[in-house]
Amino acid sequence: MGSLKLENIRKSFGNVEVLKGIDLEVDDGEFVIFVGPSGCGKSTLLRVIAGLEEATSGAVNIDGTAVNHLPPSKRAISMVFQTYALYPHLTVRNNMALGLKQTGMAKSDVEQRVAKATAMLSLQDYLERHPAELSGGQRQRVAIGRAVVREPELFLFDEPLSNLDAALRVNTRLEIARLHRELRTTMVYVTHDQVEAMTLADKIVVMNAGVVEQVGSPMELYNRPANLFVAGFIGSPQMNFIEGQKLNGEEASTIGIRPEHISVDTANGDWSGTVLHAEHLGADTVLYLECENVGLLTVRLFGQHDYNADDRLFATAQKEQLFRFNADGKSISPRR
Numbered sequence: 001m002g003s004l005k006l007e008n009i010r011k012s013f014g015n016v017e018v019l020k021g022i023d024l025e026v027d028d029g030e031f032v033i034f035v036g037p038s039g040c041g042k043s044t045l046l047r048v049i050a051g052l053e054e055a056t057s058g059a060v061n062i063d064g065t066a067v068n069h070l071p072p073s074k075r076a077i078s079m080v081f082q083t084y085a086l087y088p089h090l091t092v093r094n095n096m097a098l099g100l101k102q103t104g105m106a107k108s109d110v111e112q113r114v115a116k117a118t119a120m121l122s123l124q125d126y127l128e129r130h131p132a133e134l135s136g137g138q139r140q141r142v143a144i145g146r147a148v149v150r151e152p153e154l155f156l157f158d159e160p161l162s163n164l165d166a167a168l169r170v171n172t173r174l175e176i177a178r179l180h181r182e183l184r185t186t187m188v189y190v191t192h193d194q195v196e197a198m199t200l201a202d203k204i205v206v207m208n209a210g211v212v213e214q215v216g217s218p219m220e221l222y223n224r225p226a227n228l229f230v231a232g233f234i235g236s237p238q239m240n241f242i243e244g245q246k247l248n249g250e251e252a253s254t255i256g257i258r259p260e261h262i263s264v265d266t267a268n269g270d271w272s273g274t275v276l277h278a279e280h281l282g283a284d285t286v287l288y289l290e291c292e293n294v295g296l297l298t299v300r301l302f303g304q305h306d307y308n309a310d311d312r313l314f315a316t317a318q319k320e321q322l323f324r325f326n327a328d329g330k331s332i333s334p335r336r
Helices: 042-050 092-102 107-120 136-148 166-183 194-200 218-223 228-233
Strands: 004-013 016-026 031-035 057-062 077-080 154-158 186-191 203-208 211-216 240-243 254-257 262-265 271-280 284-291 295-302 312-317 323-325 331-333
Touching: 004 042, 016 042, 016 211, 031 042, 031 194, 042 077, 042 154, 042 186, 077 136, 092 107, 092 136, 107 136, 136 166, 166 186, 166 194, 186 194, 194 218, 203 218, 203 228, 211 218, 211 228, 228 240, 228 254, 228 323, 240 295, 262 295, 271 295, 284 312, 323 331
Parallel strands: 031 186, 031 203, 077 154, 154 186
Antiparallel strands: 004 016, 004 057, 203 211, 240 254, 254 323, 262 312, 271 284, 271 312, 284 295
8 A cells, every 4th residue: 555645744944935735645556746847845845755854844644654753764665866876886786686685685585576676677688787887768767676676655756857868758758657557556756847747647736836736637737727827837838828808708817728729820810910930840830929919829730831930820719728717817717
């Protein structure tokens, strides 16, 4: 079992309150991702769960037991760090086995666990190499393997892909997703990359300035954001926000429309504007359109389109895809 419950977690460094009363429940076997901008408190919260930071107040419960007083080694957790944290003088085999040996585990059991993790992560060819002889992606797989051999009740990942290039990020993301399916162990993962969050998580926790803005599945957050912050953070390219506009009977302090829900035409539409820049990405074309009385709109068109800077175009929003927000930035109704 690997359930997690956080009750009113607060953390201050001096006079600066970084976590401002976090309440959260993670079910056994869930893959939960903390996402938010730099400085929002997500890594600090993960370190509080791990026991690497002490909460100023509140309770951390793992499987129904408060663990605030326990050191990291007694919390039935394994943590994978952004920087790999491998011992450079040890081989891959010994990096993975060291923690088990330190607990006094029998040699045969250590070898069995290392062999199992090695097979899971396709590390058989690297067992006698040292970290300096490995690529970044291979080092991260070793770090994950070191966590796997402990057979924890709770895996914690602190931005594990941020040091990898784009192709390796995709490959390692697939490895982590497969690992979760095979192990069915609870995973809590921190990232600033909302694409990682959308593609990996069962449940996303969106954080901002030390508070939780919204918790939900990826599609819940995409389709029903609770406020302007979540609406702007989830989705790439970012949602367009239009202030004080009335469009097809929809009126609000702010109207939101995602770039993929806007079409363009050379003859007529809701807004007219000039293309400032066009990104031709092959599968997609992204236009940045400066429109009168509205400002800059981002438009995502599927496929290849021959629009370029300085073209005059009309943009039209899909009315059923509009979001509405009140003066406090809160969503005031579901989309029709």
